[in-house]
Amino acid sequence: MTLLCSLNAREIVSGLRKGLFSPQELFHSLRERTASLDGEIGAFLSRNKELAPLAEGPLKGVPVAMKDNILAHGMPLTCASKILENYVAPYDATVVARLKQNGGWVPGKTNMDEFAMGSSTENSALGVTRNPWDLSRVPGGSSGGSAAAVASFQTPLALGSDTGGSVRQPATFCGLYGFKPTYGRISRYGLVAFASSLDQIGLFGRNPEDISLLFENIAGYDPLDSTSLREPLRPDRDETPKNLPALAYLALPDEGVDPEIREAYPRFLKVFQEMGYPLEEVRVSHWEYALYVYYVIASSEASSNLARFDGIRYGFRSPAPSVDALYDETRTKGFGPEVRRRILLGTFSLGAGQYDEYYGKAFQVRNLIAAELRDLFSKYPFLLLPSTPDTAFTLGSKSHDPVKMYYSDFFTIPLSLAGYPALSLPFCLSGQGLPIGFQIAAPYLNDERMLRLASRYEGIVGGEETLKKRFNLGDEAFTAPPESVHNKDNQSEEVFP
């Protein structure tokens, strides 16, 4: 029965419908999988102990793990922070409510960088998460736990949050599809805010169809989120406009991109050429400023969003003789160093003396970047580009250097600043057997169209098969015991299939 864990979401839905197995059997299979693997990987911070009755619906029986900054009623909500270590969510986030209404369930809450601030999940105050492909490496971040859980077949799907690349980067590090929808497409109600104008709930899956299935059932207008978009979903939207227009691809910067990624990029582009799309190289002149803009705006919003964690109403409180001391001690002890760094950075940027030079300026440059991308997307139906500048790095190798860490989001941030939908796709493996992935971005509200294109891509590249092979869950391995994830094979780089 352990092999039920290898099923993807659509296989689960149809298998349950046909009566091939029961929801309980699936539940136990996934629990066993977690029991045997997650001690080493550390994807989950908490697991659901029993399976609640399932609603009827298109997601009947589908487990979707939740990053631990998304509220699921009755389950812990920690944001991987000491300040919320013993907090239990008192209500369901809109995504969780919709998941349950459609028959899905939450197997557990996954590890993350504290309050989603980081690119390696090393900023978690509550545990280490390792990359299932190589346990000496990080899974990426900040939604590293969700990525590791899906990659190690502990759940077919997971949600994360993507503020500057926190879904797309770990998806690439773990060989998955990672989707950040158009800003406002998925309700943020019940997602703990990091940077409200950038935060968007994102989806991890081993194939684009699973992601589409989940997206169609959790996205759409929510009266509880004033920034959610009213446009209806268009699952029937065809893959591309008529007569195959040219796709844009981003010219690589001269420096800062891993040579193996640089080398794989033309082969990635070739996949689309072979689908029949002409390609045109584009440059976005303000791209390199996006990183700075992001760290000012995201930190500014975070400094305000995290003010509610003050020890007064809930969460950790450090007793103190005065109210001011209570705030100081609670927040100094409750937040980790990276969170404190960003709160300080944001508080500074918003100060009366600095506002114009920092937040104000960043706001203007953000508009410039958005204008440039708007121009680009008025000409091209898709933009192809790298997802990350490098492959999964070893634990501890960047944690001492925040600026180096921030650079991980070089290719993802500009799209977040302007709210465009983007999807990272697995492509091949590096010489060390680590996943290399790239990214597609699309105009506003072209989420469904982009996922259709990704389906065709998956048909050619076969990312899901590669994962199964890696974890010995392919058809031929059905009777073999799961291979230890410690085993680092020296698989040579290959393009699937």
Next chain:
Amino acid sequence: MWKTVIGLEIHAQLLTSTKLFCSCPANYGDSPNSNVCPVCFGLPGALPVLNGEAVRQALRAALLLNCRINRTSSFDRKNYFYPDLSKGYQITQFFHPYAENGYMEIEVGGTRRIGITRIHIEEDAGKSFHDEERGETLVDFNRCGTPLIEIVSEPDLETPEEAAEYLRRLRELLVYAGVNDGNLEEGSLRCDANISLHREGEPLGTRVEIKNLNSYRFLQRALRYEQERQAELLERGEEVGRETRLFDVKSNRTMVMRTKEQLLDYRYFPEPDLGILRIEEEEIRLAGSTLPETPALKRERYVREYHLSADDAKILVSSPSQAAFYEETVKLGAPPVKAAHWLLTELLQHASGSDPFLTPPLTPKAFADLLVSLEKGRITAPMAKDILPEMIEKGLSATELIAKKGIALVDSPEAVKAMVKGVLEGLRPEVERYRAGETKLLGFLIGEVMKSCKGAAQPKTVNQTVREFLEGKEE
């Protein structure tokens, strides 16, 4: 001579059924922390959704104050830590308020137009209760998230009296429109004042802000104290500090709350959880169509249509429920001047509470009935005064009471004559003295007649009949 410049910042709670950004009831008098939800309690993951009813109320206030309505405005965060501020920031409109450039007229000596700089929508905070004995602070978040508007005046006010008059008229206007309940003591209307002194022709002085002036009296006293304090400093050649001060009711002085160095940096920035607030022409029109007659127009009309004195009009109009009661009474046929007089002198004696006509002591119909009976001479004023308490107490109409008590009006000339004769014959000595020239006894004699009939005769008839009797025409 020093010239005083005063501007007021007034926070008015909007009367709405729910809070500004969530659907909790806006009743903060309920048991502590009973009207809270993830949004107003600042739970992780909760997001604000703007209450359309609050915007409509805010619009009505802005129209009454002759403001320009900005078709687009937006919300911002004001960041500071305080235990009763659940999110660690207050959502307000700092950069782009919804209404600007208005004015209101006040009457102090003549008519003065006081400018309104801006009005913005914002949310209220909770309430802290300090238990000194146990060294504990308890916080009630029921009020947290209640909708407010802040009305910022131009520094057009020149005296404490003008400031108080401005506050009085503004309160009246907001209460009229049902925008605010006008309760200064309980803080649903709150007033902060900015005051500075300068010499004529010289630039404005440093302004000092005085917080929480919750009555007209305190406002005037605080401003007077500040006038003197600042003038003294300036006379001595010292500088006025840019400070925030509090008025101490006991000592009748203002005290420093925060100096310039302690002024907080609120780190305002655009609220990313809310979109642009767009107000359509149609919404403005609709809000305008629900506005009542303003108190100023009402006062004018009372003088013009009802021929009331300006003072009576002002007092009647000072409470919307009172004015409504009055107008209803007149509409039911009561003579306007008599109705005003009787309402303000007689009826108010039997009323209680800060706004007695919210639940009037009797119906306008009963009151009109009484006044019509009086006007038609079916009863006399003393009789009316006599039965009014019983009408109120028993809920009976004047007609019913007159019938029930068998009060008969002595109204035929013969009956009055007979009565006068009967009474005055028992007062021979006084009648003689009158006839001997002691004419000041007339009042006494008339009074005795009125007393004897318990007011059941028309004073005018009695007056005339007594005179005739005394002049011997009847003998």
